[in-house]
Amino acid sequence: MTPSASILLVDDDRHLAESMAQWLRELSHQVETVATLAEAKASLAKRPFDLVMTDLRLGGEDGFDLIGYAKKKHPDVAVLVITGYATPETAVEAVRAGAYDLLTKPLIDDELTLAIERAISQREITRQNEDLRQQLDRRSGLENVLSHDYRMLKIFDVVDSIADARASVLITGENGTGKSMIARAIHARSMRRSGPFVEVACGALPDTLLESELFGHVAGAYTGANTDRAGKFQLADGGTLFLDEIATATPAMQVKLLRVLQEFKFEQLGGVETHSVDTRVILATNENLDKAVEDGRFRQDLYYRVNVVNIVLPSxxxxxxxxxxxxxxxxxxxxxxxxxxxxxxxxxxxxxxxxxxxxxxxxxxxxxxxxxxxxxxxxxxxxxxxxxxxxxxxxxxxxxxxxxxxxxxxxxxxxxxxxxxxxxxxxxxxxxxxxxxxxxxxxxxxxxxxxxxxxxxxxxxxxxxxxxxxxxx
The missing domain is CATH 1.10.8.60 (Helicase, Ruva Protein; domain 3)
Incomplete structure (x- = not known):
């Protein structure tokens, strides 16, 4: 039996649209009819729908525009295309644009009923999978950080609060307190969780290699650099870059880090082209950066840039x-x-x-x-x-x-x-x-x-x- 669904029917043929709407209502569906792209967008903004059924020719407008709009603004809505002018290429293009299926006029009742049932069922499966994925993301973020201590519980609250922020996070604490795990938890609970998580141990590399590691290099930048190579900032584009042992960075590297953390723009080692990235940066250190600033070992302006949110892990x-x-x-x-x-x-x-x-x-x-x-x-x-x-x-x-x-x-x-x-x-x-x-x-x-x-x-x-x-x- 076809499950009841809320359907937005988009067709500039008013007579045909009302006739189909009446038939769908007899099947227990809730149906709203509109004739233009603007009316369809307005209806989608007012209330949620399970399914959009649209023609590809809407007067002087293109139904593909509605498919793209629904996919971008209302991804939970399934789109079913109904048209009298279809070719195999049209069907492929419609599916690529985001439509679930394409049916040609004149419609066969059983064919339409089956298409609606499949679209609604697939939408429900997708929604359930997304719910499960979000539950797993919530669990995976902090499931390995075991604690009942009130200090750690406060840190868990901070992680939830800042997970989706673009601001830099500085995690401080002694060696072995779990700074990397907290950084991964922030990433896993953020909107960037589907993007890459890239970790760099700054203290493990000399300055020249660290610059190449972070920003990449072009061929010929130094002996042995035979090809262009993307750096960690580029590899973490759309995700999170975790810079551990940040206090070991030399003064020259600190200057370069300050610029990229301010503008998220940089040049590769030996290159002149400026690259831009959308990367969230989390930094960590076991040193007292306040004292490092006082001693002149760490730039004060960089300290203020990275210390937007400071998470102090207890020993x-x-x-x-x-x-x-x-x-x-x-x-x-x-x-x-x-x-x-x-x-x-x-x-x-x-x-x-x-x-x-x-x-x-x-x-x-x-x-x-x-x-x-x-x-x-x-x-x-x-x-x-x-x-x-x-x-x-x-x-x-x-x-x-x-x-x-x-x-x-x-x-x-x-x-x-x-x-x-x-x-x-x-x-x-x-x-x-x-x-x-x-x-x-x-x-x-x-x-x-x-x-x-x-x-x-x-x-x-x-x-x-x-x-x-x-x-x-």
């Missing part, structure tokens, strides 16, 4: 309540990949991981879990399956001990860190162990550590120990 130690969730995810992935029958980590192992400072953040956690799965001997992994830097066993240099003297605290890698940054890890471990030994009684913990409660509260917030889920880990 793993600041969202340590997410650790059990992340561990479970990485454990399942590693067990499947390695073909191991592993169920979980025991409570002591989880507590040991939560006590650690994680200088390498989520990337380091993933590696630790994979190592434990590979080397573990049973279905339940224990502290013995963790590397020495987490447990303090067999680690000699860079150790401190708590006031109890019975638990080793690793200072980790202190190279390039300020004194405060280097002490964050041991300080966090000491406070967490004291909180646990005092049953999370903050007053008793402050007394044990010989500090006042206000100082303890501030330290807990700064070190990510204010997450209530830590009490139940």
């Amino acid at each position: 793993l130690r600041e969202r340590i309540g997410d650790l059990p969730l992340l561990v479970d995810h990485f454990l399942r992935e590693a067990a499947e990949t390695c073909g191991r029958d592993v169920e979980c980590f025991n409570v002591e192992a989880i507590q040991a991981m939560q006590s650690y400072a994680w200088p390498g953040n989520i990337r380091q956690l993933e590696n630790v879990v994979e190592r434990a799965v590979l080397l573990g001997r049973g279905p339940v992994l224990t502290v013995d399956d963790l590397p020495p830097e987490l447990t303090g066993k067999g680690v000699e240099p860079g150790l401190a001990t708590t006031s109890s003297g019975n638990r080793a605290v690793s200072l980790g890698d202190v190279n390039g860190k300020t004194l405060r940054e280097a002490l964050e890890g041991p300080e966090r471990q000491i406070i967490l162990q004291s909180l646990r030994s005092n049953g999370w009684n903050r007053a008793a913990t402050a007394e044990t550590l010989d500090i006042n409660r206000t100082t303890l509260y501030k330290k807990m917030k700064r070190l990510g120990l204010d997450d209530p889920r830590l009490q139940f880990a």
